[in-house]
Amino acid sequence: MAEISRLAESFQQTDYPVGGHDKKSVQVLKRALEAIDGSVESDIYGTGSLIEDFQAKIAKYLGKESAVFFPSGTMAQQIALRIWCDQKGLKRVAYHPLSHLEIHEADGIKELHGIETVLLADSDRLIRLEDVLQVQGDFACLLLELPQREIGGQLPEYAELEAISAYCREKGIKLHLDGARLFEILPYYQKSAAEVCALFDSVYVSFYKGIGGIAGAILAGTAEFTQESKVWKSRYGGNLISLYPYLLTADYYFDQRVHKMEQYYADAKELAAYYNRCQGVATRPTTPVSNMFHVHIDAPKAVVEPLLVSIYEATGIGFTPYLRATSETTCYYEVSVGDRYAAIPKAKLQAAFQLLDEYLSASKSQQTHP
Amino acid sequence: MAEISRLAESFQQTDYPVGGHDKKSVQVLKRALEAIDGSVESDIYGTGSLIEDFQAKIAKYLGKESAVFFPSGTMAQQIALRIWCDQKGLKRVAYHPLSHLEIHEADGIKELHGIETVLLADSDRLIRLEDVLQVQGDFACLLLELPQREIGGQLPEYAELEAISAYCREKGIKLHLDGARLFEILPYYQKSAAEVCALFDSVYVSFYKGIGGIAGAILAGTAEFTQESKVWKSRYGGNLISLYPYLLTADYYFDQRVHKMEQYYADAKELAAYYNRCQGVATRPTTPVSNMFHVHIDAPKAVVEPLLVSIYEATGIGFTPYLRATSETTCYYEVSVGDRYAAIPKAKLQAAFQLLDEYLSASKSQQTHP
Incomplete structure (x- = not known):
């Protein structure tokens, strides 16, 4: 150890x-399970009401057509970026120099997908519209992390976010939300999750930060997008035979804490x-x-x-x-x-x-x- | 649904x-948890006694220097093959036409790694030494699945296995064991897991087939090999903040059923x-x-x-x-x-x-x- x-x-x-x-202990799981009847059927390879109902619930909360539960945000986000790159036929994305993908994933996005990354802004400040405007050459997707965790959890003004979103839509650049802490910023913005997510083409949210589950993530977007993400989830070995320990705790603590x-x-x-x-x-x-x-x-x-x-x-x-x-x-x-x-x-x-x-x-x- | x-x-x-x-229900988890005190600390990103002790226990059982717990065998095996390909500087591996990697992983090995696959034997019979001898050109790794599930769970004679292993060693081809059902074949071979695994450079075993856990896999080999596999595990988004629901059930049902x-x-x-x-x-x-x-x-x-x-x-x-x-x-x-x-x-x-x-x-x- x-x-x-x-x-x-x-x-x-x-x-x-x-x-x-x-405390991060087994009690977190035990508490959530107390409320669950043992006869509840496992999810099986992404099917079954346990996973499908939760996905539908979170899709609705995020105002997106469809949602897929993933074991981790790392897996979900790399897949989102890959899908947007494939759609555009261009393996190039942009994000903050202190993005999770850049500093916490052992270069998965590059090693597994060969995707080139453009680092926007400086590592001590937020991405602004002008940073996006200044990128040389086209790119498939811009990832914005709200709040930007590694600089203390900062947020752009909402109007700046709207301007970035409008620009990306105009230019055919997909906008992806790293919403690891999306629930946590809604009181500041005084917006619903669906209102914020409407600015983005794809959204990832986590269930073990403010929500306090054990692990797990949701990736949401159009039905076409999430269908494609399920294929990649299989490729990654993320389509586990059963994800219910994470699903049940995510759902339990979401209900306990999102308000x-x-x-x-x-x-x-x-x-x-x-x-x-x-x-x-x-x-x-x-x-x-x-x-x-x-x-x-x-x-x-x-x-x-x-x-x-x-x-x-x-x-x-x-x-x-x-x-x-x-x-x-x-x-x-x-x-x-x-x-x-x-x-x-x-x-x-x-x-x-x-x-x-x-x-x-x-x-x-x-x-x-x- | x-x-x-x-x-x-x-x-x-x-x-x-x-x-x-x-029945595949939440009861499988609840039963295993009954024996666990709630104060037991979570594993955190692959560290902590909960995960380290289990990895050490299974490494010892398999007779390997080191072992890493993965959320899935799909992830573990792709990573094993990638490591052997990188070590040889040759992205080419060989396995059975009905290997899990070929038919159940949406071509992850090809899409994520660009690894070329050589299909050995016919889809209705086992791989024999002569199939390995007949491969044109070099390859980095041979994957053998014991038993070969998609043809009913067949096994080569042990002597044939030893001959394949000896040939691979001689030729510098790494031999990987898809041991999804390794525990289940030991009575037929009348061998210990360690004896069988000694024929292989790397080994994957599963905890939800004969063992009956919820999900999860172990990848085992030398310390150098498993260290490299941890980097890839991070890249895949498989290094979850906590894997304990799978670890605890794997350990519990392993003890219940391996004998x-x-x-x-x-x-x-x-x-x-x-x-x-x-x-x-x-x-x-x-x-x-x-x-x-x-x-x-x-x-x-x-x-x-x-x-x-x-x-x-x-x-x-x-x-x-x-x-x-x-x-x-x-x-x-x-x-x-x-x-x-x-x-x-x-x-x-x-x-x-x-x-x-x-x-x-x-x-x-x-x-x-x-």
Whole structure:
């Protein structure tokens, strides 16, 4: 097993981890199954009411004609891009430099499909219409990730999104939504999922981020598009004989949580404000536009780690299980607000933030006056 | 939903379906989970003791250095072949014309990897050493499926297998085992899994055939090979955040059933003998070499279907939920023996076979003397 860090170990022992819904344990599956009768028939190779009903339910929610359940978003999105490339007869797509496809999939899109990728915008900001306009040469598909996770979960203004969509339609460029966190951004946009998805030709959504299922994804679009995606799903070995453990949990937690995104968003804004009042801490974005943000700390990882451990031990509040160095003198981590946040006693949370502010101020003062 | 046939409907209502372990329902998952404490931590992207311990356990059982759990065998096997092709710098592999890769994967191996496939032997018989010797030009890997499912689950003599293995080693051709039903053939060969696997460079085994889990596969080989397979697993979108529903059930039913393969094999031989005593019925192979065989009936599908329904209704015995036409005048189906067989009252089973023999004799007599 991978060695567990002192910080992660300490985090695991806190009474009040700040992010997420639950500990990632088998209980997540057991709870969902309690409500299910054992005689419910398995889905079989993508057929059966268990999978077909869920696909129809999510297609309707997304305002799309058809939807297909996939074991993973990685598989679903590569397939979406491949279908659009084949349709245009051009293996070239565009996305953000920090897209999941570019940094978390071991170059699957290139190695399995030979698709050329055009990286839009800089890695520290969102894609804008002008970035799309400036691409040299044609391309089959533009993938937009809403929110852009690796820069803290930022969102373009809705009007910019509409302008990009209109431009792509005009130019015959397919627009694909990486909606891994689509449910989470609807309160900010004040739009329905169907309204947002109407701007896109194909849409992927995930069931284990804000929804808190175990794994699994939906790919949605026209019936023709999803039919083609099923062929690729077979090619990938994604058409498992049964996907019901993921289907059942996706469906269960979707019903439990999709209406709570407004609360998570409000909680994230409150939590970010606590962070931003601390010395040397800045959230990105400053005011969250979903349930997520990044916490950037103006101090070295090696300095911050023991401070966090002290805070966890003193207060029982757990901010994060890890830190990533962004430079020799700075570090960051990601926060996603879920069910847990509401259960934290405010006084304890405030005490933890007070300690964080004090420790970082003292650390700063030591650095500047050694 | 797909329309359910009259035969399938009638089969579902029988008290004694002859093949398999259980009805494919959520109960399969619930039963395995009863033994698991909810606090057991999820596997996370291929790490954690839940997945690592199971991989180590199966690696040891197979006598291989290392093993990786995959959501599906389709994914695992394409990846194995790709790795061997890359290692040799030659995208050419050989397998049986009725290999799973050739007929059940929508040409994934070709569409995703551009691998050329050489089809060995004829589609109605096993691959022999002489077929391998006759291939024109070099190739990177030979895939052997043991038993060859689509021809009823046939097996080469062990000496032939050893000769093929020795030849491949001599020629620098990697030998891959499609061991979807490896556990099931060990009683016939009177070998351990490790002994059989020692003839192969890489091995895939499945956990939802004789083992009766929900889905999932293991790919095993050297540590270097499995490390490379993990990269491809990420590329395919197979490195799910959590695979534990499949892992837990694979492990649970492996322990429940891997030692019962001898019984299933004996039962299959008994069952095949019942079939072979019926007019116009022949099993393939005549004497099974595992828990599986095919039942070939010398009568048209449309004639046999209502006869089977009558037998199911009269006796409560269910032979098969489907028939496949092999010609205008013949049909067949597959049988895999599992836990259910032992629970069937022998008198009822014999009564059902007596009816089958009578009905088919009468049907034959009508055909020949109309």
